[in-house]
Amino acid sequence: MKTLTFPPAGATASGPLGASGLPARVPLAANGGSPRTGTLLDVVIPVHNEEAGLEPCVRRLHTYLTDTFPYGFRITIADNASTDRTALVARALENEYDEVTAVRLEAKGRGRALHAVWSASDAPVLAYMDVDLSTGLNALLPLVAPLVSGHSDLAIGSRLAGGSRVVRGGKREFISRAYNLILRGSLHARFSDAQCGFKAIRADVARSLLPLVEDTGWFFDTEMLVLAERAGLRIHEVPVDWVDDPDSRVHIVRTAADDLKGVWRMGRGLAAGALPLDRLRRPFGDDPRDHAAGVPAGLARQLAGFAVIGGLSTVATLALFTLLRHGTGPQTANALSLLVCTFFNTAANRRFTFRVRGRDRAVRHQAQGLVVFAIGLVMTSGSLAALHLASHDVSRTAELTVLIAANLAATAVRFLLFRAWVFSDQRDGSTAGSAPSAEAAGSPSAEATDSLSAVSANSPMGQAR
Template sequence: MHTTLKTRLVEVVVPVYNEQRALRDSIGRLHAYLSGTFPYDYRITIADNASTDNTWQLAIELAAELPHVRAVHLDGKGRGRALRQVWSESDADVVSYMDVDLSTDLDAFLPLVAPLLSGHSDLAIGTRLARASRVVRGPKREFISRSYNLLLHLMGARFSDAQCGFKAVRTEIAQALLPAVEDEQWFFDTELLLLAERHGLRIHEVPVDWVDDPDSRVDVFQTAKDDLRGLFRVARKTLSGAARIPVPARVSQAQLPRGMAAQLPKFAVVGVVSTLAYLLLFSGLRQMIPVLVANAIALLVTAVANTAANRRFTFGVTGSAGAMRQQFEGLMAFLVGLVLTTGSLALLPDTVSHGVELVAVVMANALATLVRFLLLRVWVFNPSRRTS
């Protein structure tokens, strides 16, 4: 066992539901690992989500047998519910959680919490999507995970893996954010991360080795549906401005140019809606007219709608004054997207599938989106131009 002075406390929450088969082995392995290698004080909290099997009794036994282990019982299901209750009452310096199957290699735990204890970062997540990560899982879960994270990126999120069950937060940050997190289930992680990023908090990412648990209790498709509903709810809150909350004064926040912090998430939401409309229109027209013509028409229609929506929601311009000029200038941004998407389609061989075409135009649109935001902010809807 390490003899390093242990002056900081890290709480590791393990949410469980009907895990009587795996619980004893997993908690024993986690306890042995932390006791033998972790250079800080730790506490393992087994959070039982109203299990109907022998899980709660096993949790009580483990708490009695192993030092630094305790058990908490909840009357309802939901990983988010368990984390909210334990984290909100914690006296640790850092709160964290991991899945009971321990799919993530425990060697990543110290790199996960160290930047939080040093004050370098505010939240930390394990990512299975980094180049250095080694992941073993089925193609269905791989496809769903990557598609979900791609959708988050289209909304403007910069973190790479929202769903990995291996995360940590500075306790003061967690307790400041928790009142604004509504979800009690699997979307809890994503909502917490989006809220943190919305407030300019620093999110550290650690590449992890991860092996899929074939006995996982997660209903993948139901979870995906719930996550999509959660995304739309967060998008509505962002557009309405209701997502803003106070955070601790001493938290170091990223500094953006004046007004940009409020504009970026709204622009991202408008962009996601515009992209989905573009893909639907492009897919429909693609069946009737040549692909390049379909692309141009779909881009033109959605560009006009995109400029109007950004004018009203992102940059707060109301009234008809200057609307025609701004639409005309917004078409300059449309031309950037047209050049990028037309070029990407022109470079594709004639034999590629429709799916590959969609991927190509989405990637080109992502690049065009960055250019469009800069043009709209510094030129089309620049306040100094509107004032003059």
């Protein structure tokens, strides 16, 4: 049995982080598995005090993989600080099966165990499943296939997806659905099941993603998925057959409290732009949208975001104009309403349309936004002045009609100026303005990746540091 240590945040098992981002996806089937062992899939079973359930789990999984899985595989038992006979059972299974490896961590935490074992593994596809095997094994090949083909970056089993068949108690069903609603409402997550113990990830993605995941417990899964989704990685969902384990030792209340703390921490990080998601970006050309003829990079998405924000800003400007018009003249009401809404419009477009996070250059962007405001003010005020010159008896309805038309024209000019001048360095939707330095952030360098392949010359699994 090998002993692993947990790599600190900001470093992989093989070395410091670089700044090159993820490589382009390529199919793995043509390359086979690890050059040294021929292993394509490493299935990790994290355990803590599971002396009774570990042996039948490993035997059943090994039989299934031997009979049905078309690639080389390894089963890794990750014993995280068990105090019973789990380590002895793991060692006996390791001695019995060539494809079984046992490792030991001296600290508890499922996330800690997965982080350490996945970081040290030489297999190109990494997976994990719970020791109770609540998830039907027939979903394993559909889980791994999109990663092998290069179609997806991560794959998760989902008990809430259409086609899944689930047997579980009402309390756990309610908690699971409530938690996923919280994720959708607070972190805007689009995946359907964060905590099903049945997931897989490509190793090249894991090497860049794992250093960003801080949690070492049950929230590890959620944090990993939210980061991946926010970075634009593709997550494949597989409907599963799942039977609740009545002997589960998960402390529901404590786990739920820890999860909510994790949601709050991630929400703050995302809002502040503190998460260096640029480390997980694929190179240009990996996405078919990169090759859309005649459409500049990011234009369609930016237009959609700008249109939504522009529509809301126009409504707010007209409402404020109507309110101020009762006590002031039309030109003053128009100038004040435009000025107030300009600050919110610039901030919203900065964050959502052009995806600039953090405080870097925020003051400069607002100052440039005021120049754009001045241009819009000339257009709208000029339209109002022309209206009043044409007629001395102008109704409020006529003023609003002219303002709507002028605002639409000013909005088009505002978008062009935002894209070509204010946020000109963000045309591709990157976050270069807020990215950490290469020394502090990035994905593994080629040298670090090579060193990971040489973790141990004597076994498929070695020291994580």
